[in-house]
Structures are given as C-alpha cells and as structure tokens.
Amino acid sequence: MLSLLVALALHAGFAVDADAPRLTVVISIDQFRSDLVARFADLYLPPGSSQSPGGLRWLSEKGANFINSAYDHVPTETGPGHAVIGTGSDPGVNGIVGNHWWDRKSGKDFYCVADPDAKDLATGKESMSPRNLRVSTFGDELSRATGGRSKHVSIALKDRASILMAGRLADDVIWFDNNTGTWTSSDFYEKSGKLPDWVVTLNAMKIPDKDRGKSWTTSLPAEALRRASVADKPGSPDSYGKTFPHPLKDDDAYYSNWQRTPWANDFIFTTARTAIEEVGLGRDSVPDILTLNLSTNDYVGHWFGPDSPEVMELSVATDKQLSAFFRHLNTAVPGGLKNVLIVLTADHGILPMPEELVKRGIPGGRVKYQDFYKKLKDALQKRFKRDDLIVDDSDQTIYLNPNAKPENATLDEVAAFIRDYLREIPEVYTAFTRGEVEEQKLPDTQVSAMLARSFHRQNSGDVFFFMRPGYLLDSFGTGTSHGSPWAYDTSVPLLMAGRWIKPGIHLDRCGPKDIAATISAVLGIVPPSGNVGRALAVID
Structure with missing residues (x-):
C-alpha cells in the first residue's frame, strides 16, 4: 500500500513522504522566553486532547517538549532568530547578522530585509524581500520538491519575521502597514503587483480599527497578579499609560499602541484562519506550510519587561488564542490534527528590567x-x-x-x-x-x-x-531589550505536536536551528541549503 501511495505521489508531480502532514504550522511567539511555558502553567488552559486541545499545555504535556532549547548565535534578535528558524543555519551562513548592519558597499545602515528593487504593493515605494538571505528555507525546499504545487503562507506584524521564515518561493507573505492598519506585501512575492483577493477582503474589513476607544484591562485574579512586578521605568508612551488599564485612544499613535494588545494577536489568528480557508491550506495530498509570528508579545515585553502584569496577562491570552486556533485546525484540515504538524518556538528571549535586578540585589x-x-x-x-x-x-x-x-x-x-x-x-x-x-x-x-x-x-x-x-x-532609559549571549536571551521554547514526533520531555541540547531539519525529515525532503541543524525525535 505504501509503495502504491509513493507511486501515486510521484505520478502527481511531487516527491515527498506519502505519509507527510497535510499542513505544517510553525508559530514563533516573539520574545517568548522558555520559562513562560511553565511559569504560568497554572493560569493556562488544561492540556485537553487532540479532539479538544488546550494551548501551551497541550503542546508541552501532550506533545514533544525540548526543555534545553536555546539559540547559539549572537545577536539574539528578531531578524537572525527567524532566519535560523526558516533555514536551520547560523548567521555566518545565512547572512542575517542582525536586524541592521553597516553595508560597506553603500556606506549606509542596512535593514535585514530591505530590497531597493522591491516595491510595496500599496504605496509603490521601496519595500522588502528575502534577497539578503543567502540560503534556502524549508518552505523553499518543499516547493522545489513538489514542483511548486505546495502552498506556503506567512503572516506577521513584522516584515522581517514573515519574510525570513518564508524564504523566496512562498505564495503569500504579508506584514502589517503601521500607517494604514492593513496588510501589505511586495512585488517580490506578488508578481501581479496586487495583494491576493483574500487579503484585500480582510483589509476592507478594517478589523484593527474596531478596537478604537477600547482599553486593555486586567482579567486575571488579584492573587495571580501579585506574582508580577510593575515596571519602575516602563517604555510605554503617556497615551498608552504606564500601568493597567491601557487605553487605545483614537489618535496618531493608535496602530502602534493597538499592536501592544492581545487584539493584535487575535488579528494574526483571524488572518491565519482566512488563509487556511481561502488558499486551501492542507486540503489536498500535497503538503502545505503556514508560518506565523506573534510580534505583539515582543512589543509588550520591551515596554514592560518579562516580569510585568502585562506579560503575564498577554501570555494567558496567547494561550487561549492558541487553543482556539488548534481547534480550528482540527476541523479545517481533512483528518483533523492527525494530519497537522505544529511547531512552536520564539525568536529570542528578554532581559529582566535592569531596575528589578538591582532592587533584588542581582x-x-x-x-x-x-x-x-x-x-x-x-x-x-x-x-x-x-x-x-x-x-x-x-x-x-x-x-x-x-x-x-x-x-x-x-x-x-x-x-x-x-x-x-x-x-x-x-x-x-x-x-x-x-x-x-x-x-x-x-x-x-x-x-x-x-x-x-x-x-x-x-x-x-x-x-x-x-x-x-x-x-x-x-539609549532610551526605559523598558528593556535583548541581543546578548546569556540564557535570558537565548533560552526559548521548542514544542512540537504531530504523530511524526515522539512525545514527552526531551533533554537533548537543541534549539530552533533544528526545526528546519526536523520538518524536512518529516516531509521527506532535502533540508535547506545552509542547514546545520539536526532532526529531532522523528518517529521512524
């Protein structure tokens, strides 16, 4: 029977494992340090089951939990982190040595996904692409292995997160336009010079604008919030407030402040559900990929620090959003979650607020x-x-x-x-x-x-x-940041769920660099061209 399936797959024009997942979903929670998985576990949803999954606890308790996952490059930033996730290679190989670097040829500061030849689909101005990424991604390799028949959608508020996980051959790669509150992309991906119809429809709904005038307030019990530390020097502007509640005033800072609320993550998942439906991800026997980044968690962490009530509240909200999305996958993909591979990680961690360390004698x-x-x-x-x-x-x-x-x-x-x-x-x-x-x-x-x-x-x-x-x-005197080689910046979760991965606690020293090799092994394709990672816990 297996030989027949392989023969049919080859006849259909793609050469991947016949038992491969219909849909591979990679979720990067920006700045989600590994300790946050266990630290707030009592506040997260119960693990549930594959028919009714929870969020983080479903992944960490029912799936594979690689508790010694960490990055081994510097600086630990969004650009390099997502390049590692997508390619399985180090910055020395993939070329993404930071969010920015000095370009000796032009004599100018250079943004990691800047492309003077790419044009923004809305404005026609210079835009973004993966041209500075020197190697392929696992999505690129799946596209090549299937003769371009696989589908890959990548979604993030941050352009560099969406682009560097996607690579060159993805179908729809979108990011958030802070000026208009809508999704955008570049003509590098959309050769027609127009956004896909499903994105145009979403933009017309003006979903981000529906939260104008609202306030992000606490939802957790006072007893839980006593674990948190209110930041001495938060980086938030006065319009957003220094402590809860955080109002979303209808002013020029609205879209910036809105991205620092759980509603922005809701928008990511709404967009992902729409992509699954309209693009048809996971609907046929040709494997597809969906890559997502939750940038909001990074924005909030920078302003308030990882020990803040804001990060606690957002982490619990993220857990619920993940559960709802997993349940949607179970109904949207034929065969349910048994035909979906899910990988969750982060692009870097975060330093505690320096004042908090000093206060505690650290x-x-x-x-x-x-x-x-x-x-x-x-x-x-x-x-x-x-x-x-x-x-x-x-x-x-x-x-x-x-x-x-x-x-x-x-x-x-x-x-x-x-x-x-x-x-x-x-x-x-x-x-x-x-x-x-x-x-x-x-x-x-x-x-x-x-x-x-x-x-x-x-x-x-x-x-x-x-x-x-x-x-x-x-340089700001407020908030906190990341980028160092120390554990608080390098330690990130690596959670996987799917029948191709051995569940349980795994003690191997590993990291997001191993994601591309693992996905490639499950799909039965060659790893990305610069890959130096290894496949983890794949069931033979």
Whole structure:
C-alpha cells in the first residue's frame, strides 16, 4: 500500500513522504522566553486532547517538549532568530547578522530585509524581500520538491519575521502597514503587483480599527497578579499609560499602541484562519506550510519587561488564542490534527528590567549608550587624533571607517585599541576583533563559539563586545531589550505536536536551528541549503 501511495505521489508531480502532514504550522511567539511555558502553567488552559486541545499545555504535556532549547548565535534578535528558524543555519551562513548592519558597499545602515528593487504593493515605494538571505528555507525546499504545487503562507506584524521564515518561493507573505492598519506585501512575492483577493477582503474589513476607544484591562485574579512586578521605568508612551488599564485612544499613535494588545494577536489568528480557508491550506495530498509570528508579545515585553502584569496577562491570552486556533485546525484540515504538524518556538528571549535586578540585589543595571560611546570616541580622538574612525556602533558591534587613515596606525591597530579599551570597562564581559575571528584566535568559550558561528565576512563588523550578564546598554532609559549571549536571551521554547514526533520531555541540547531539519525529515525532503541543524525525535 505504501509503495502504491509513493507511486501515486510521484505520478502527481511531487516527491515527498506519502505519509507527510497535510499542513505544517510553525508559530514563533516573539520574545517568548522558555520559562513562560511553565511559569504560568497554572493560569493556562488544561492540556485537553487532540479532539479538544488546550494551548501551551497541550503542546508541552501532550506533545514533544525540548526543555534545553536555546539559540547559539549572537545577536539574539528578531531578524537572525527567524532566519535560523526558516533555514536551520547560523548567521555566518545565512547572512542575517542582525536586524541592521553597516553595508560597506553603500556606506549606509542596512535593514535585514530591505530590497531597493522591491516595491510595496500599496504605496509603490521601496519595500522588502528575502534577497539578503543567502540560503534556502524549508518552505523553499518543499516547493522545489513538489514542483511548486505546495502552498506556503506567512503572516506577521513584522516584515522581517514573515519574510525570513518564508524564504523566496512562498505564495503569500504579508506584514502589517503601521500607517494604514492593513496588510501589505511586495512585488517580490506578488508578481501581479496586487495583494491576493483574500487579503484585500480582510483589509476592507478594517478589523484593527474596531478596537478604537477600547482599553486593555486586567482579567486575571488579584492573587495571580501579585506574582508580577510593575515596571519602575516602563517604555510605554503617556497615551498608552504606564500601568493597567491601557487605553487605545483614537489618535496618531493608535496602530502602534493597538499592536501592544492581545487584539493584535487575535488579528494574526483571524488572518491565519482566512488563509487556511481561502488558499486551501492542507486540503489536498500535497503538503502545505503556514508560518506565523506573534510580534505583539515582543512589543509588550520591551515596554514592560518579562516580569510585568502585562506579560503575564498577554501570555494567558496567547494561550487561549492558541487553543482556539488548534481547534480550528482540527476541523479545517481533512483528518483533523492527525494530519497537522505544529511547531512552536520564539525568536529570542528578554532581559529582566535592569531596575528589578538591582532592587533584588542581582548583578546588573542600565548603562547609558550615549555616555558609553562618547567616552570611547574621546579615547580614540586622544590616541589617534581622529573623530571619524567609527561609522556604526549598533548591536554591540563596531564598524570602522575604511577611508579613515590615522597617523602611524592601521585600522587593525585601531580595532585592537578599541578591544582593549572595552575590556577594561567593568560592565563589559569581553571584546574581540574581526581579525581574531577570521584567524580563529578566539578562546575556547561558549560566547566565542557563538560569535564564530555568527560571523559573516561581508556583513559583520570590526569589533564585537558583550555586556556582562544583567547589564543593558541602553539609549532610551526605559523598558528593556535583548541581543546578548546569556540564557535570558537565548533560552526559548521548542514544542512540537504531530504523530511524526515522539512525545514527552526531551533533554537533548537543541534549539530552533533544528526545526528546519526536523520538518524536512518529516516531509521527506532535502533540508535547506545552509542547514546545520539536526532532526529531532522523528518517529521512524
């Protein structure tokens, strides 16, 4: 019987495992640190069953829970994280070394999915594409294996999340236009120059606008909220409020503030349900893919921190939304969830609010970005008599000006001076030069190995440094962030559900880098071109 199914599949023009899932769903909850799965478990829905699934507990207790999942690259940011999820490769291979980097060819700051040749479908202005991604994704490989017959839809508020999980050959890749409150895309994906009809219909419904005038309020019992810590220095604007309730005023900040509410995640899942119905995902024997990112969780975490009432409330709301979506999959896909593979992870974690660490006597704190770099540039001016040696200094990476010619010194010597200067700063853990990475002269440490994996000859900088655990190099003075090699930024959940994956607690050291290889093994296709991950817990 199996040989007959394989023969029929080959005759139909696609060569994948005949027992492959009809639909593979990959969900990235932005900034959802791994501890949040267990930390709020008593507030989440019960696990339920495959016929009536819960949310996170259904995945973690009934599916496969890889509790030692973590990233092993730096910086831990949205762009690199989603590139790793989609490709199974390190930044040093896939080229996505940050959300931004300094482009030496143009001499400008460069956004990870920027494409001067792509045009926004609504405005006609310069837009986004995966052109900077140097390798294929698992979706690309499924498209090739099926002769283009598989369907892949990718949805996220953030363009870089939607694009970098999707790759080049996805059918519909959409992201949120903050100016209009509607979905958009680029002509890289939509060759007709128009959004798909199903997206046009959704946009016409103006779903985000229906929450104008509402307030996001607490729903959890007071006893539960006592676990949370109200942020001392939240990053939210006055229009949104510093504590609950958070009003959505009908003003210019509406769409920005709306994205910091559970209603924005509702919109993601509404759009996903519409895509399943209108595109026909999972309806036939050719496997399809749906990739989703819940950007809202990141936006809220940046403003209020992972220990806040806002993150607790949002996590519980997300759990309910996941359960409702899983139940929809069970009815929308022929054969139900037994024909669906679900993978859930995050693109990075988050540092606690620095003030919270200090308050509790834990080493850490906020280091003012402006003062940090002023002192460095003053030291460079004193030593080399030039004020133009640094052209970019984002993501704890320093790019040197290739046209600067300091007297009696080379740029390699300037880099060495910066490295040594940074190593003397108490809040800095260590620093390395580009030359040390290229010549493989790094010490044998976990942080060094992460840097080596993340180094890309064309895109990476000239000096790299890392703050000590708990310290945030910050230009805002409020909120918190991520990007470090430390556990609070690298530890993310990796949960899988589907009859192809061995359920239970898995102790293997692994991470989102293994998602592409696992999906490829289940689908019976070649892994992405730059893949260095491995298949996890696949049932033979």
